[in-house]
Amino acid sequence: MWTLYQFPLCPFSRKVRIALAEKNVDFALELEYPWARSDRLLGLNQAGQTPVLAGEKPGPLVHSQAICEYFEETVEKAPLLGSGSAARAEVRRLTAWFDEKCYAEATNPLLLERMYKRVVLRQPPEARTLRAASQAVALHLDRIEALLGERRWLAGATFSLADVAAFAQLSVADYLGGLGFSGYPDTKQWYSAVKSRPSVRRLLPDRMEGLVPPPHYDKLDF
Amino acid sequence: MWTLYQFPLCPFSRKVRIALAEKNVDFALELEYPWARSDRLLGLNQAGQTPVLAGEKPGPLVHSQAICEYFEETVEKAPLLGSGSAARAEVRRLTAWFDEKCYAEATNPLLLERMYKRVVLRQPPEARTLRAASQAVALHLDRIEALLGERRWLAGATFSLADVAAFAQLSVADYLGGLGFSGYPDTKQWYSAVKSRPSVRRLLPDRMEGLVPPPHYDKLDF
Structure with a gap:
């Protein structure tokens, strides 16, 4: 295995x-x-x-x-990159956007300030970095809300690796208390749809030692 | 077109x-x-x-x-990801290594200090950042030299996107005066082999406005 x-x-x-x-x-x-x-x-x-x-x-x-x-x-089951080279280019573009840009601007600073400093370095977080990360989260939610105005899922009509990559970043921000959906109704609905997939529900009970997520973190009704 | x-x-x-x-x-x-x-x-x-x-x-x-x-x-011509899923996983692993790690640790700091500060900000470079970038270049050359001890090209027996990605990063470092091959004989030979490909020779005459590369930069015998 x-x-x-x-x-x-x-x-x-x-x-x-x-x-x-x-x-x-x-x-x-x-x-x-x-x-x-x-x-x-x-x-x-x-x-x-x-x-x-x-x-x-x-x-x-x-x-x-x-x-x-x-x-x-x-593995043929559950294609995640879409069908056809053009669709795959769009899935890969958005997947890279979340893997690289959302990670560098939002998730990684949150991880550094709220996880690494607390659990490993035993230092308080830096307010300025947290503010910048929180602005970056908002910018990515803006982008997602705009995409969902045109599409059911982030890269098109079907669930794809772009949804997986986006959820992977945002759910870490959520665990660290850095995610809110006020003003993002379509994004909230999308997040809820991803959260309720069996593939995702399996990882929500996981906990990082020394860090408790907010109460809504693993709830399907949040 | x-x-x-x-x-x-x-x-x-x-x-x-x-x-x-x-x-x-x-x-x-x-x-x-x-x-x-x-x-x-x-x-x-x-x-x-x-x-x-x-x-x-x-x-x-x-x-x-x-x-x-x-x-x-x-495009079928000149496959760059290798043949078979296992080979492609290795090409993608190494391509990501250079795109992400070599860029973040070596190329990007060099670009910031020796290009952006000079051409855009009109500021002197920071010696400490340049030293760290230069150590990072050496670390990546160590890694390449080790790979080439086992393989003709970086990801295996054939030229691949991993070679392209590595050359893309290192050639920018070279333009900025941040690359030397002393102690890296296999890497020098590999770099020379990539440099002599028609696909690469086409881009070597390009110049960044306001920045002159070292004299050896576009020479095949360097």
């Missing part, structure tokens, strides 16, 4: 967990905190980053997009 | 230019500096980033990896 090396608040681990569950690929979970730089994780991935998927051939598979593309090519 | 919106020192524009040339896809170039935030670029890509490929259906195509994957799917 595959084993996914991950930690509960890693958005890229979440992306892979949801994608694999959509495709009915079985996997076990192993906890790895990248900042601990364990020999095990470095042996699997010299970049020292989660997620890594190992234990079956041709593992270890490294990098969330490489892992998702691999299973898109090898 | 396709038009690529790019600027000479954008490593992701270089990646797309080399990949398209390998595949014999014709395209014109249009200059866009992301920091100028032109209406034209923002109209093509809300992220305001280069590269964007437009002018043919189903454009505009946005994000270097989405563009490369699109042409990998639609």
